[in-house]
Amino acid sequence: EVQLLESGGGLVQPGGSLRLSCTASGFTFSKFAMSWVRQAPGKGLEWVSAVSGNSGSTYYADSVKGRFTVSRDNSKNTLSLQMDSLRADDSAVYYCAKSIVVVLAGGDSFDIWGQGTTVTVSS
Amino acid sequence: DIQMTQSPSSLSASVGDRVTITCRASQSIRNYLNWYQQKAGTAPKLLILQSGVPSRFSGSGSGTDFTLTIRSLQPEDFATYYCQQTYSIPYTFGQGTKLEIK
Numbered sequence: 001e002v003q004l005l006e007s008g009g010g011l012v013q014p015g016g017s018l019r020l021s022c023t024a025s026g027f028t029f030s031k032f033a034m035s036w037v038r039q040a041p042g043k044g045l046e047w048v049s050a051v052s053g054n055s056g057s058t059y060y061a062d063s064v065k066g067r068f069t070v071s072r073d074n075s076k077n078t079l080s081l082q083m084d085s086l087r088a089d090d091s092a093v094y095y096c097a098k099s100i101v102v103v104l105a106g107g108d109s110f111d112i113w114g115q116g117t118t119v120t121v122s123s
Numbered sequence: 124d125i126q127m128t129q130s131p132s133s134l135s136a137s138v139g140d141r142v143t144i145t146c147r148a149s150q151s152i153r154n155y156l157n158w159y160q161q162k163a164g165t166a167p168k169l170l171i172l173q174s175g176v177p178s179r180f181s182g183s184g185s186g187t188d189f190t191l192t193i194r195s196l197q198p199e200d201f202a203t204y205y206c207q208q209t210y211s212i213p214y215t216f217g218q219g220t221k222l223e224i225k
Contacts, residue, residue: 035214037167045159045167045205045216061213062124095166108209109157113166 002026002112004096009117016086016121022079022096022114030054030074033099035110036081038092038119048094049081053102064090086121093118125149125208129217135225140196144220146189146206154185155210161219162202170204198224 008020022034035050049070050059058070069082079096094117097110126149136142146156158180159167170191171182179194193200201224206217 044219045161045207047207047214047216050212050214059212104209104212104214106153106155106210108155108214109169109207110159110167111169113168115166 002098004098004112004114006094006096006114006117009094009119011120011122012086013123014087014121017082017084018086018119020081020083020094020096020117020119024077024079024098027098027112029072029077031102033101033104033108034072034079035097035099036070036079037095037097037110037113038090039095039116040089040092043092046092050099050104051079052104057103059104083119086119088121091119091121124213125152125211125215127206127208127215127217129204129206129220131220132218133221133223135223136196137225138196138198142193142196142222144191144204144206144222146184146191146217148187148189148208148210151186152208152210155208156182156184156189157207157209158182158191159205159207159216160200160202161205167205193222196222 006022036048051070067085072079096114098112101108128147158170161167203219203221
């Protein structure tokens with residue numbers, strides 16, 4: 001079964017750090033780009049970051065650039081998001097999502113999503 | 124960044140109705156537009172061109188204007204729908220359309 005499972009969410013103080021992980025199964029992980037998408041409480045979806053299949057390219061939304069770092073370990077089928085200098089407006093459910101392409105490109109779509117992990121930034 | 128605007132933001136309809144949701148891009152995105160369905164408390168689901176998606180869902184459009192049509196609404200279709208452009212990075216989503224039961 002094709003599956004994504006996130007972990008690592010929790011409560012963190014403003015200015016703190018958190019590392020999210022996403023473990024993939026059921027498909028050849030290295031052949032697809034992977035993204036993080038977040039959803040603040042009661043709000044819509046926001047694409048946050050992505051990494052190409054071979055880690056050669058990384059991408060970030062302006063809202064997290066310089067604070068978040070995306071990475072992947074294809075030997076372990078794992079996607080990670082290191083989140084530093086966290087702010088209250090980073091509070092959200094974070095989803096990992098699988099692309100249908102190896103490098104972000106026109107015509108991409110997210111065909112598999114994890115169940116999400118909740119990040120709360122509060123003092 | 125490309126802005127995606129959906130209309131309406133919310134919609135009330137009855138089982139059996141035909142509904143249309145519109146998504147407009149701030150610039151041409153060719154046909155690089157996806158639709159997702161999200162039910163409360165669950166992850167989004169890719170809606171179009173996926174196996175297992177009922178044929179009552181259809182999408183159309185190109186350039187800047189797109190529509191999602193659901194023929195003969197079923198109880199399980201009441202959810203929030205998002206469009207997403209993948210023409211350029213950052214990928215951006217519309218604000219969502221909440222489809223509620225009348």
